[in-house]
Amino acid sequence: PVQQIDLTIRTAIAGTEVTSFRTDEGKEYPVVLRMPEGDSVRLSHLDRIHITSVTGRQVPLRQLAAWELRRAPGVISHTGLERCATLTADIEKGYFLDQVIDSLEKKLEGFRWPAGYTYKYTGELESREESFAGVARASLLAVLAILAILVLQFRSFTRPFIIFTALPLAFIGACLGLYLTGNSFSFTAAIGFISLIGIVVNNSILLVDYTTLLTGEGKGLKEAIMEAGETRFRPIVLTTLTTVGGLLPLTLRGGTLWAPMGWTIIGGLLVSTFLTLIVVPALYLLFTRFGRQVESITTG
Numbered sequence: 673p674v675q676q677i678d679l680t681i682r683t684a685i686a687g688t689e690v691t692s693f694r695t696d697e698g699k700e701y702p703v704v705l706r707m708p709e710g711d712s713v714r715l716s717h718l719d720r721i722h723i724t725s726v727t728g729r730q731v732p733l734r735q736l737a738a739w740e741l742r743r744a745p746g747v748i749s750h751t752g753l754e755r756c757a758t759l760t761a762d763i764e765k766g767y768f769l770d771q772v773i774d775s776l777e778k779k780l781e782g783f784r785w786p787a788g789y790t791y792k793y794t795g796e797l798e799s800r801e802e803s804f805a806g807v808a809r810a811s812l813l814a815v816l817a818i819l820a821i822l823v824l825q826f827r828s829f830t831r832p833f834i835i836f837t838a839l840p841l842a843f844i845g846a847c848l849g850l851y852l853t854g855n856s857f858s859f860t861a862a863i864g865f866i867s868l869i870g871i872v873v874n875n876s877i878l879l880v881d882y883t884t885l886l887t888g889e890g891k892g893l894k895e896a897i898m899e900a901g902e903t904r905f906r907p908i909v910l911t912t913l914t915t916v917g918g919l920l921p922l923t924l925r926g927g928t929l930w931a932p933m934g935w936t937i938i939g940g941l942l943v944s945t946f947l948t949l950i951v952v953p954a955l956y957l958l959f960t961r962f963g964r965q966v967e968s969i970t971t972g
Contacts, residue, residue: 837948882903
């Protein structure tokens with residue numbers, strides 16, 4: 673049998689542990705069966721190997737097989753019990769992963785593969801597909817948790833909705849940051865977007881909470897919105913700038929792994945901060961007026 677031939681050759685050349693020897697002191701040594709160690713392995717040594725047949729006869733190996741020297745890979749890799757060859761490459765700056773994959777896919781589809789050969793993409797593309805499902809769940813949980821806290825704090829669904837308008841603004845800025853810097857939406861970029869959820873909401877909370885406080889003190893709606901914008905403008909801008917400054921070293925020196933996350937947060941922060949100072953007060957004015965009109969109609 674082929675297994676018997678393989679075992680015999682392996683035993684003769686590499687050796688096989690057949691038993692062990694224990695000394696009186698309790699030390700144990702393996703007993704390995706193989707060719708004499710003094711002989712360096714040569715091709716001619718295969719002529720000295722005999723295979724035990726089913727009937728127990730010793731058959732010379734040269735009667736069962738022929739051998740010759742050929743070039744072969746030093747390592748044979750396997751994936752899913754199948755042989756594979758791995759090609760690795762880095763994407764040059766200015767190109768996106770999806771663009772490169774689409775271009776490569778068009779060429780590979782036109783290639784006539786031999787029978788039994790196939791290919792698949794791994795690396796960043798595979799890890800991104802595997803990780804995005806977990807990232808989506810984490811993002812949803814983060815949004816629901818923040819929403820629940822805001823509803824309990826403001827005892828209203830309207831104001832949390834106004835606060836959450838900062839999220840699409842941050843997403844726009846994050847996409848712009850990735851596009852302008854030539855980075856793709858990778859797994860670390862997704863982590864950066866999750867971080868943005870908590871960061872950009874803070875700016876909206878500062879505006880909405882202070883405006884609500886001023887209106888509760890008896891100030892007019894427009895006056896309260898204007899004063900809240902003027903008072904909270906400096907803290908919001910300074911917080912954004914210090915956060916961006918702290919992320920710059922990681923973004924500029926973090927390589928292809930951490931740069932997407934940094935640019936996601938920086939782009940989302942800058943755009944959302946600017947638009948939040950405009951959109952949130954406008955929505956607060958609109959929804960508050962609408963709520964008062966509905967309340968006057970129902971009570972009247």
